[in-house]
Amino acid sequence: QSYLTPSLMFSGRGFAFRRKQKIERQYRKLLKKGRKVNSQQDNQFTDTYPEHLKHLYLAEEEMLKKRRRAPDNSVLSEEKLNKAVDTCAFSHRSVMTEGKFKKKTSNQKAKEEYEKIQAERARKKEEAEKRKQQREAAQRLYKQKKMEAYKILSKKTKRGQPNLNLQIEFLLQKIQQKT
Numbered sequence: 001q002s003y004l005t006p007s008l009m010f011s012g013r014g015f016a017f018r019r020k021q022k023i024e025r026q027y028r029k030l031l032k033k034g035r036k037v038n039s040q041q042d043n044q045f046t047d048t049y050p051e052h053l054k055h056l057y058l059a060e061e062e063m064l065k066k067r068r069r070a071p072d073n074s075v076l077s078e079e080k081l082n083k084a085v086d087t088c089a090f091s092h093r094s095v096m097t098e099g100k101f102k103k104k105t106s107n108q109k110a111k112e113e114y115e116k117i118q119a120e121r122a123r124k125k126e127e128a129e130k131r132k133q134q135r136e137a138a139q140r141l142y143k144q145k146k147m148e149a150y151k152i153l154s155k156k157t158k159r160g161q162p163n164l165n166l167q168i169e170f171l172l173q174k175i176q177q178k179t
Contacts, residue, residue: 104112152170155163 152166155166
């Protein structure tokens with residue numbers, strides 16, 4: 001190792017080090033440019049306003065500054081909420097409306113969805129039961145009429161012949177019911 005010179009030992013690191021320094025210089029230049037641009041913009045807001053509109057521009061600038069300082073709005077929102085509660089403490093309706101607008105948790109949403117599905121299933125089950133009962137009632141009525149018709153049409157005389165008088169009466173009743 002003694003035969004290597006110090007410049008040869010760090011030859012691989014020199015390129016990366018120079019590149020790193022170059023990037024740092026470029027970054028510093030950008031920062032300086034940014035500071036100059038910001039100072040020019042600040043001057044731009046106040047210096048070039050027409051006199052008759054100057055108050056509007058200044059008010060807008062104040063609003064923008066307030067928006068930039070907005071990260072402390074959690075404290076402000078709590079204060080506003082406390083004031084609203086104090087002013088509406090006696091109004092029961094306002095308290096109820098605040099409760100209505102609270103966002104639901106995923107568990108509450110899932111519960112509601114489950115209850116909705118259960119109600120829908122129960123409703124469908126009841127409808128199916130009603131249809132089944134109606135169908136069974138209609139079948140009983142149909143079988144009863146069919147049995148009565150069969151008894152009338154299958155009656156025989158003493159000699160075993162079909163009783164035509166009863167058959168004709170049955171057909172007459174059927175025609176009268178249709179008209």
